[in-house]
Amino acid sequence: MADKIKFSLALVLLAAGVAGFYLLSEQAMILRVLAVLAGVAVAAAVAWKTAQGQRFFAFANESVVEARKVVWPTRKETMQTTAMVFAFVVVMALFLYLTDKSLEWVLYDLVLGWKKS
Template sequence: MAHSSIETVNTTGDKLLPILSVLLVIAGISAFYLLETYNWYVRSLVLVFSISVGIAVELYSASGRNFIAFAKDSYHEIYKVVWPTRKEAIQTTIVVFGFVLLMAIYLWISDKTIEWIIFSLILG
C-alpha cells in the first residue's frame, strides 16, 4: 500500500514547521531549568506540554504526514509477515549453535597451530 502517487508541494510554512517544533522543544527544556523556583511537577508539566506541542506541530508538517503514512504502511506490512513455526525456529537455532560450535573449534585449532608454529618452530 505504498503511496507513490502522492504529490507534495512544499510551501514556506512546511519548511518552517520543523524549525518551530524544534524551537518549542528547546523552549520547554529551557523553561524546565529556568523555572527552578517552582515545584518539580509544574516544571515537568511545562516540559511535557512543550514537547507534546512540538511533536504535534512536526506531525502536521509535510515530513510529519509522510512519516504517518510510512508508519501506517509499515503497520499493514506486519500482517504480511510469515512467522516460522516452533519446529522451524528450533531447527534454525540448532543449526546456528552447531555452526558456532564448529567455528569455535576451527578457530581454536587455528590459534593453537599458529601458536605452535611461532613458539616451537620459529622461536625454538
C-alpha cells in the same frame, strides 16, 4: 515557506519542553518528565501539519501495515534457530582455537625452534 515556519516552531516547542525539564529542577521528577512529554507531543502535532510530517506519518502507517503482513517465526522456530547459531559459534570458536594452537606449534616449535619452557 509556511512548512518551514511550522517545522521551526515544532523545533522550538521541542526545545522548550527540554528546557522546561531543567527549569523545573526544583519540582518533582514527574512534573519535569511531563514537561518534556508535553513539549514532544505539541511539537509532533505541529510537525504533523507540515508536508514532510504528512509524508512521514503516511510512511509510518504503511510500515505498520507491512509489518502486519510478515509471518513471524514461532517460539519453537526461534529457539531452534538460536540453538543452531549458538552451536555454530561454539564449533567456530573451537576450530579457530585449534587452528591458532596448530600454527603456533608449527611456527614456534618446528620452524623457529623456540621451545616454550
